[in-house]
Amino acid sequence: MEKSMEDVAAARFEIISPLLDASLDPVLRIEKQKEVSWHCGKSYRTIGRWLKSYAANGFAGLKPSKTCPKTVSALPENYAEILEAAITLRRECPSRSVRDIIQILELEGLAAKGILSRSTLQRHLQKEGFGLRQIRLYAKHDAASRRFAKSHRCMLYQGDIKYGPYLPIGKDGQKKQTYLAAWIDDATRFVVGASFYTNQKVDIIEDTLREAILTYGKPEAIYVDNGKQYRSNWLQTACAKLGIKLLHAKPYHPEGKGKIEAFNRRLDSFLAEIALQKPGSLEELNHYLAVWLKEKYHKDPHAGLSGISPETAYLTDKRPLCFPDIAACQEAFLHTETREVDKAGCISFDGQKYEVGLKLVGRKVDVCYDATWKDEVEIHHKDFPVFKAKRLRIGENCGQTQLFPEATQPIEAKHSRLLTGLDRQSGKAHKPATVATSFRNMAKELNAHV
Incomplete structure (x- = not known):
């Protein structure tokens, strides 16, 4: 299943969260960013770009932007041989960068200059289990755990x-x-x-x-x-x-x-x-x-x-307490699911029916709800303002549901506009040509003068 933009943003926040400590020394921050980079498999520059986006726009800045699909370039015919040589170079020196590996391959004549993409080779190395992070994990040995304790409350x-x-x-x-x-x-x-x-x-x-x-x-x-x-x-x-x-x-x-x-x-x-x-x-x-x-x-x-x-x-403890805004806290604790509105203007959710209105019939809406209280849910759709929907209460007697908007009702047609148009087009195409001289008329005129 494809991840939503919010899920991607949340995953990125989890990666950069160790770098958001304002008390970090600039030198330690650089080292920490390098550590986070190889630990999560993302480049140092990518981590830096996420940090700048978060500082500028908060959580929304971490959401991915929509991009056009990239064209797939064909790999060289001897790419399997090139990849094997790249793995050997990585095993010789685990700290060797992909850029250096490409340069060595070009110097030794195994690959033409400029034909290898750094990102493509890096992806294939990771797929074969020889990414930089994977190599470092192979060489890492477990150490004894140390005790730790935060210095203040709410840390x-x-x-x-x-x-x-x-x-x-x-x-x-x-x-x-x-x-x-x-x-x-x-x-x-x-x-x-x-x-x-x-x-x-x-x-x-x-x-x-x-x-x-x-x-x-x-x-x-x-x-x-x-x-x-x-x-x-x-x-x-x-x-x-x-x-x-x-x-x-x-x-x-x-x-x-x-x-x-x-x-x-x-x-x-x-x-x-x-x-x-x-x-x-x-x-x-x-x-x-x-x-x-x-x-x-x-x-x-x-x-x-x-x-x-x-x-x-x-x-x-003298550390001041930090309480979030009530509205922000409420929004953060909401769950979201997608539902399609049926012909009665209702959605099925958690085994119950909720009325959302006939204006959304046939459309998919996002249902935001509090897991501890589901009598009322929020309905989100890009074409309408956010509104609340309550559980459908079923009475003892059936009733007439509200009519669909007049603009959605069928109207009576006086004739088939398709057939009329085709007939008009056919008449124009087969209109008889005007004859310049008619021999029958000439004969009639001659007899009239005799």
Whole structure:
């Protein structure tokens, strides 16, 4: 499936996000940009161009511009031999650039001067597994992980999902698994968002992250694992729109998320107590979780904070909190799907019908919605202003739907304009020619004079 422009912009933001730190020294910024370049497989100049576009136009500057398709140039007949020689040159010296490889091939007479394209050769080298980034990864050896901690609150939130207790909230009182979605502040170990849910969908990430941002402020970055909930296009786009760096831990390296993992272990004591309390509903379970966090976890001394409590560490931090604009936050947390309007002026969405109007019949519209509240959705179409659509309420009696606009109704024709036009054209084409002299008329005239 082809990526939308917003998905591409979100992916580009994720790449350049490590370079947006204003405190970076110019020299360190150059080195960091080089590191980002080979890590993502993009050129240094491309990364620089994205940074300038983001600085000038924000998130919109990262959206790709529409370009005309390029013509495909034919490769030389001996390109397989040239590629094999290029791979050998790369293996001889892994740091050798594609430009230098092309120059060597030209000097040795393996390729005519100017016939090789740098981008084409680079693409083929990457396809064969000999790109510069790939070569460096081959030579890289895993090192021991180092502990890290941010210096101030709201610099980094760590998120995770943990299995919760079973509750009798299923059909006919059957036990149902619950799941905890939590966010913890890296510097202070303060839990900024945590709730139990009955599913592991991306909606629970959205709900708790929005609660954390609106209550405790927007973080500079969030750090999560590689679960499908955290790899969603929605989370990537939402973070890009809010200017939050989205960081993912290395696969099979849970030590990078040590703080949230330590909180999960600490939460086991709460799960042991809640098993004795036997809550009968999800609301009751979340109530006791909030009480335990407020009166127990946040007030207990923390070994990682030199013996002070997470609450004290959070409240005494002098870093000012940054809250996003409400409208911008609401827009960032919207999901978008495409639907086609049926002949009744409705769309089918989430198993329900929504009225959008007859003016959009047969057209495709973008449906923007909040995953936690779907009674009303936003309808976007390039030819009409944005408007709200509500769920279709089905009454007891059928009713006459509004008529289509008069301009769309058929009109009565007096005759077939096609056949009339063809007949007129045929008459002009076969019009009989005027005869200059008629012998019959001449004979009649002669008899008349005899």
